[in-house]
Amino acid sequence: MTPQKKNAELQPEDIPRWLLETNPDDAAPFPQRRTHFISKTIRRIAEIFENEFICERYAALPNFLQLLDARCKLCVFLAFLLLSAFSSSLVVLTALAVVAFLYACLSGLDWKAFLRRVWGYVPLLVLVFSLPGASSLVTKGEPLFFLLPPGTAGWADGLFFSAAGLTAAVRLALRSGVSLSFSFLFLLTTRWADFTGALSALHVPDLFLSILNMAYRYLFVISEQAISMMEARFLRTVGTLGTGKNRRFMGRSMAYLFLKSHLLSEEIYDAMACRCFSGKPVTIRERKWSVSDSLFALNNTLIILILIVGEQLF
Amino acid sequence: MKSNEWNPTHCAEIFRLEHISYAYPQSEPVLKDLSLHVTAGERLSILGANGCGKSTLLKILAGLLFPQSGTLTAFGTPISEKTFPSLSGLYHRKVGFIFQDSEVQLFCSTVLEELAFGPLQLGLSKETVRTRIDELAAMLGIESLLEKPPFRLSGGEKKKVAIGSVLMMNPDVLILDEPTNSLDPRSQTWLLRLLQALSKAGKTLIFSTHNLDLVPQISDRAVLFDEDHSIAADLPVRLLLKDTELLKRVNLVDEHFHTHPWDFLQGETE
Incomplete structure (x- = not known):
């Protein structure tokens, strides 16, 4: 859509013709469901x-x-x-x-x-x-x-x-x-709170504990994102991809996740700062x-x- | 400035922003020459199309970002990146910020720890914190979730815990970024009632939203952003929402948008 049309209301003639056709493209090979390591x-x-x-x-x-x-x-x-x-x-x-x-x-x-x-x-x-x-x-x-x-x-x-x-x-x-x-x-x-508390009692540096806490809390979130990316790719993959393409996908996914985790960690730190985080783990x-x-x-x-x-x- | 020199308790004007601008690195400015003031007990909604700078403004008010030009005064005290570290504890105690994405706000291993995090960091005793948790959990209806990990909760439950974790610190100002995002209609009504009750208790409410049905229910004044990141209007809600031409011009609504008289009546009767 051109910038001029960006704000105008969408008209039926703006939709590409192929998008309005309901016939599936039968010529494309059907994706094979394989267990991906x-x-x-x-x-x-x-x-x-x-x-x-x-x-x-x-x-x-x-x-x-x-x-x-x-x-x-x-x-x-x-x-x-x-x-x-x-x-x-x-x-x-x-x-x-x-x-x-x-x-x-x-x-x-x-x-x-x-x-x-x-x-x-x-x-x-x-x-x-x-x-x-x-x-x-x-x-x-x-x-x-x-x-x-x-x-x-x-x-x-x-x-x-x-x-x-x-x-x-x-x-x-x-x-x-x-x-x-x-x-x-x-x-x-x-x-986990007792675990970090015990490490703190043994005078493990607070910085190390903070990094450990972040890793613990968000490893799951990041791994969920990795799975979603794999699933999204699988749903859009028709046929079998070559090893080279798979490698490139993995490389890009890792780079994306790295950037995403960087942004996420900044937001999390902001959320912690908003609740007066002093850098020291405390537990109720x-x-x-x-x-x-x-x-x-x-x-x-x-x-x-x-x-x-x-x-x-x- | 030392935090003990700062006494924000009796200040009618909470925030004053004068000609502030902000740009993220390698990006166009998201806030341009913006001036705004917020008084105590006010209910203010920030409206605008996606990417107009609403969240950035809220982060500035929450003390997470600092204007690159212009002045920000909070509780009568000029705030800058240099002076902020010494008063950040008290500032965050007075100004609570609820993130759009509850996922980033819930970082403890259980809901109980999540609720306790803020007040414990403030140095409150464990007994006081425990009492507050019990009372707040009862109010929010999350008693059964206290031992659960936040990651396992539904969207509505996560939002409740995120709100609870901020309310535990009993802030005077509550800033909410898109509070009704990912909430079902029932949870939206619950949130609406909660915000109305908090407003009646004298809290200052500032929130950004795309949900225009919500706006007349919980705000008296609305600031509307234009797509060029400047303020297009700063008006009482009822006047702003009636000006559909203006809302269309800033690309917030389309021509099918309309308001109902009862939207405003309900806000008044509550």
């Missing part, structure tokens, strides 16, 4: 984030870890993480993984989903990627089993895995699993250190001591 992944991430973090599905339950003070939980879990970082014993690491699993069960978390998310991806990948380092290429030692017997392809010693190499790889995988377990456990069983919920928190801390201190002493003795 990226949109499926984004949708799944958005679902998990919405259901389990934003809605505080587990954090709102009146179960074991949920009833404890977030500061107590954070300190105990940090102690467990430190122990796992400094311990080289597979028994200690396994014990820590069992403790985390028991706490997950006691807190009413879906134990199958917990095991799948914690142990099903990252530790497995860590194990796979550390295997070359565990082989005789990097780690020498007494051969446990050979991949290539001695003398093959000019290798006098052959290619083998030693017990020391495999132990190192499993240790790495266990450590990542234990770290994930406790982080996941803390996130799922703690309300009372945080009180109760007897059960002390008992939990004491109990876990004992567990940590037993594991440390056990590692030294055996």
Whole structure:
């Protein structure tokens, strides 16, 4: 429409002829419905984030870890993480993984989903990627089993895995699993406001907490927008698009979302400023250190001591 | 200026804008040589076609943007980007702003935290805040939503929580950007009644809208923007809405627009 016509009332003759025709364009190939990996992944991430973090599905339950003070939980879990970082014993690491699993069960978390998310991806990948380092290429030692017997392809010693190499790889995988377990456990069983409150109590800088808050609150909004963009594109896609076009679309979508999130963050900050935001997280919920928190801390201190002493003795 | 030197309590004139202009970076000016004043207890609607500068004006009044030229006086005190940081706390306490998009205004994990955010930032005690939440939630009919995350609410519920989160700070001036957007007719009527009640309580109401049915119900005076971002008229609502030629000229309505006598009668009887 020309600028002169912009303000005039729309007349039927202004509408293009083809727009008034009701016959669909049958010649165009029908779009094939295919499962798209990226949109499926984004949708799944958005679902998990919405259901389990934003809605505080587990954090709102009146179960074991949920009833404890977030500061107590954070300190105990940090102690467990430190122990796992400094311990080289597979028994200690396994014990820590069992403790985390028991706490997950006691807190009413879906134990199958917990095991799948914690142990099903990252530790497995860590194990796979550390295997070359565990082989005789990097780690020498007494051969446990050979991949290539001695003398093959000019290798006098052959290619083998030693017990020391495999132990190192499993240790790495266990450590990542234990770290994930406790982080996941803390996130799922703690309300966000208490979570940031606990970090604040540990003197984590306010700026960092503000960024964390923003990311938490708007990751879901941004992921919803990403899904809408994918859906809009799907609805307007006839036939199959080439990989190059798909790549370009992804690039443009990411750029658009980046700009959009930048504008959104400015508006959110304005909204916070309008309500006198001082940069410090505050919550209406009372945080009180109760007897059960002390008992939990004491109990876990004992567990940590037993594991440390056990590692030294055996 | 320090915030404790600023005493805006007894000031009949809330805002005075003189020859202000504002342009976003790399854009044409959205406000050009605009002059306006708002007195305490007034009910003012800002009207105009899309993109005429209504939201920018509201953001200036809310202390989120500052005029690039001209002067802004609020509660008898000149406001500038330099002086504002020292009095922003008190300013935001006195002037509440309800965003057009409730999504950006609801950033806490639950409705309860959302309502508590402002007063806690102001330093009110948790007991006072809890009492206010209970009373306000009952008034807004959102008691059952307190433990829900704001993202899960319907459009009308989000708007209620957004309004509640601002009312918790008990501002003297309430600025609403397109308050009836995305609300169903029932929620619009609810909002109308709420705004009328707040007005009766002495609050100053300033809002932008495209909903001309709403205008005579909750405002006495209307400022109409022209498409060139200047003010085309500043008149009592009943006079402005009767001037359909003017409304057509600024592209706010088409030739089918008309008003009913009861639009104005209802506003008077309420």
